[in-house]
Amino acid sequence: MTKEHPLDPNPKSGWQPKIVFLDRDGTINEEVNYLYKPEDLVILPGVPEALRELKKAGYLLILITNQAGIARGYYTEEDCIRLNLVLDTELKRAGAGLNAVYYCPHHPEHGIGKYKLHCHCRKPETGLLLQAEADLMSCRIPSGDMLYQSRCILSEAEQKALSEWNRSPEGPDFTNCFMIGDKLGDILAGRRFGVRSILVGTGYGEKEQRAAAAGSYDYYADTLKEAAKWIIRQQSIR
Numbered sequence: 661m662t663k664e665h666p667l668d669p670n671p672k673s674g675w676q677p678k679i680v681f682l683d684r685d686g687t688i689n690e691e692v693n694y695l696y697k698p699e700d701l702v703i704l705p706g707v708p709e710a711l712r713e714l715k716k717a718g719y720l721l722i723l724i725t726n727q728a729g730i731a732r733g734y735y736t737e738e739d740c741i742r743l744n745l746v747l748d749t750e751l752k753r754a755g756a757g758l759n760a761v762y763y764c765p766h767h768p769e770h771g772i773g774k775y776k777l778h779c780h781c782r783k784p785e786t787g788l789l790l791q792a793e794a795d796l797m798s799c800r801i802p803s804g805d806m807l808y809q810s811r812c813i814l815s816e817a818e819q820k821a822l823s824e825w826n827r828s829p830e831g832p833d834f835t836n837c838f839m840i841g842d843k844l845g846d847i848l849a850g851r852r853f854g855v856r857s858i859l860v861g862t863g864y865g866e867k868e869q870r871a872a873a874a875g876s877y878d879y880y881a882d883t884l885k886e887a888a889k890w891i892i893r894q895q896s897i898r
């Protein structure tokens with residue numbers, strides 16, 4: 661019996677997306693504690709070029725970011741959305757615009773009010789990646805100039821069903837999907853979702869690599885540029 665996709669519309673099996681999921685802070689821009697002010701945003705050297713190469717090779721670029729500063733009350737969701745827009749505008753200028761951003765505004769212990777939550781979207785959980793997948797399959801991400809930004813709105817049951825579908829023979833072929841981040845939590849989220857994951861040496865990456873157990877990531881790259889090169893090389897050797 662074929663397993664039906666749990667969400668509407670029901671996509672055909674054999675879906676082969678080309679996506680690079682990217683962490684934001686420490687991966688795209690300089691790590692700044694609880695970044696939300698546009699004037700504190702510094703894009704890391706070589707990042708626009710790396711993203712442009714990935715776009716040229718046909719990859720969608722999707723940002724997956726934990727924003728516990730919202731939970732802690734340091735800044736609002738609107739501040740986060742605004743900062744992401746500034747980042748995207750800068751990247752677009754370099755021909756490296758993003759396709760979508762997914763953010764988690766929760767924290768299980770330090771959150772205030774509705775943001776104090778043991779959620780399923782804060783990396784290393786996979787809710788944000790599943791939401792991106794669901795949105796791509798149902799064509800909810802516009803291809804125009806407007807940056808699509810969202811939290812995870814799938815229910816826990818929908819996330820579970822989608823994860824199961826991903827692991828079934830009818831599920832997508834994630835050979836050409838990757839996650840890049842500077843923390844082992846990013847890597848774990850990518851791996852749990854089912855994609856190869858690259859630890860990048862910027863931000864916390866160098867420190868994280870020293871602490872990492874053997875085999876906990878698929879590739880280590882000093883910079884995003886090197887990570888992009890590795891990804892592009894993978895398609896030519898397969």
Ligand SMILES: [Mg+2]
Pocket residue numbers: 683684685686687841842843863
């Ligand atoms: Mg990071």
